[in-house]
Amino acid sequence: MIEVKHLTKKYGRHLALDDLYFTVEKGQIYGFLGPNGAGKSTTMNIMTGYISATDGEVLIDGCSILEEPEKAKKCIGYLPEIPPLYLDMTVMEYLNFVAELKKIPKDRRLAEVKKARNLVKLSDVSNRLIRNLSKGYRQRTGLAAAVLGFPDIIILDEPTVGLDPKQIIEIRELIRTLAKDHTVILSSHILAEVQEICDYVLIISKGRLAASGTPEELEKLSQGKESIELTIKANKETIQTILDKISGIQNITWQNETNDACDILIETSDLAQKVCEDISLSFATERIPVTKINILKATLEDIFLELTEGDSKNESNL
């Protein structure tokens, strides 16, 4: 449905996107996850035809956004990071204006505007000036503008930034509702948010795709990097001799050692569960008590941090 091919964007000498490549299939919620400065907004601005790429192309249902912008843009509703709201218009005036820009036929305009307005629960403030709305209501106005006409693809750049927890929950629910019959792409620098609402995650780091997959698939990337915490009632030498006979152990960190007991952390190259079983059996055979045994799984957060390491440092250096 959307193909992003070899996208490169240079701002002067600064390379913001570096050969970014991915595809988006119909009917799911996609999340662009990356720290500030990773290139999320730049990617979205190019995908929606707001800015041009230095190199590469974006195809929407096979149409190039560059060569057939009108056609491609018709399929997309976009909520930019800073929505271009006209503060001196009322909510209804603004939505009517957007409907006109989107070339929604006059006889359907009012009905479409009302549909979008009701969906994002803006009815109460229909006739208020946007200038006088709270951040949450302004964000919803931007969202109503994005969904107006109900295009197939809805792209939302950091839709929950600056909102309070209640507003965040409301916007997330709205995104889920939209996803029932639209493809939604949203960006966020908050891992928990993406993990909670997205079916598929694209981790962007320094303008490149660092990893992609369902949240569960990304968590699995860490398998084999699991570690095991242990407390064993024996001295270091005895423990080491027994561990030497067990396969799948990559690294041992001695955290606390006395003559009676040791706390250790083991990194495994094999599945940690199997190594755990081997360890407990081996020490049991020698009649040595293992008083603590615990598998520490790397979380999506660990992977995110590992993949995007050094990113925000770059940003602050600019």
Ligand code: ADP
């Ligand atoms: P994100 O949305 O992931 O925070 P952006 O796409 O906004 O990242 O920015 C990517 C990089 O490009 C950053 O280093 C940012 O400073 C730079 N950048 C973005 N827009 C411009 C611009 N108009 N001019 C110069 N540099 C820019």
Ligand code: MG
């Ligand atoms: Mg951004």
